[in-house]
Amino acid sequence: MAQRQAAQGIAGVAAALRTIAQQTGTWGARPLGSLITSQPSTSFAAAFQCEQVSPCRGMARGSPFTGFNPGSWFDYRKIVYPDVYDANESLLCDRYKTHGTVVERFQPPQPYTNWNPLLDPELERRVKYWHTWFWTSLVCYRSLWAYRKPQLQQRMLDAYKNVNAALATGDLSLAEPYVSEPMLQRLGGEIARRGRSTRVEWRLVGEPDPKDITFVHGAVVGNPMKQGRLSFVQWTARIPSKQVVAVYDARGRLLAGDPNKELDVVDYWVFERPILKAWVIPRPGPQGATWRLVDRLQV
Known part of the structure; x- marks a missing residue:
């Protein structure tokens, strides 16, 4: 038995x-x-x-x-999609679409002034930039679903062309998919100050290669409430290009620029994306989030 x-x-x-x-x-x-x-x-x-x-x-x-x-x-849905199935995360994502300001403004490298580079403050600044760049890259690869640098570079190039075209033509609908809401308002202010009587001609002389866009500085910052997983990633991109710019008044007289002269231009633009930080399972959210322009640096 x-x-x-x-x-x-x-x-x-x-x-x-x-x-x-x-x-x-x-x-x-x-x-x-x-x-x-x-x-x-x-x-x-x-x-x-x-x-x-x-x-x-x-x-x-x-x-x-x-x-x-x-x-x-x-x-498991709260782990992969916390912005949908977690009430707290959903509230944060709905409330904070952008950080609003640039966390740290990039300054191009300067030549060393001390005979010993180890004693030069410029070395400390460069090491700090490298550290933040490495940390931002790590957070992106660990937190963002299917994060790829070439795709982001192409996104930045598309934003660069459309934003400049919007400024030249005054059609903000070209820039709207690529910029944050505060940045869109600033672009509208620039067009309004220029006035309708001014005509701008702008074009790229040969489209730049996305590989020429370099990430010179990165930053990761939490949401203003400092709660949950919602954070913001900011990349400062160096965008070199050859452009032709000419500005005319209402009578067609040339005010600035030269329609026959190519200019070598280097711009530093800051792009931002909200993320849900993770270390094991990357997340696609927040829903509808994408990389958008938040500022154009004057350096």
Whole structure:
């Protein structure tokens, strides 16, 4: 009798482990989109709630763990999409779309003035820039889903062309997808101060290669409430280009620039994106977040 009970116990444990493995494998193989469309969890106890039956009856029906669903007690959606399924994170993301100001303004490297570079303050500043650049890169790769530097460089180049075209033509709809709301208002102010009587011609002489855009400074800052995972990443990009600029008055007289002269221009633009910091599982959110221009530095 004891041997029979022991055999039944071993068979029940084996059936339970087999069922858990099957359910876990099914959960792990689910497509990414199912993380959003799945039903919300209830509680840990609900995952294991089952009909009260005798051991022999339970083993006859398969296993008391039949229908085990890890998502019922472990809400993985709050980890991947906290801006959707976490009330606090959702409130922060809705309230703070941008940090509003540049965390630290970049200054181009200056020549060393001390015969010993180790004693020169310029060396300390360059090391600090390198440290913040490395930290910002690490945060981006660990926190942002599918973060790739070439894609960001292309995004910056598109923003550079469209923002300059918007300033030249006065059509802010060209710049709107690429700039933050405060920056859009500043661009509108520049166009208004220039007046409708002034006409600007602007064009790039050959489109720059995205690889020529370099990230010279980075910064990561938390949200103003200093709560949750919501943070902001800022990259200062060095954008070299060849341009032709000419400004005319209402009568067509040339006021500034030269339509036949190419200018070598180097701009420093600051781009920002809200992120949900992570170290293990990168996140795609916040919903609708993208890299946008927040300032143009005068250096």
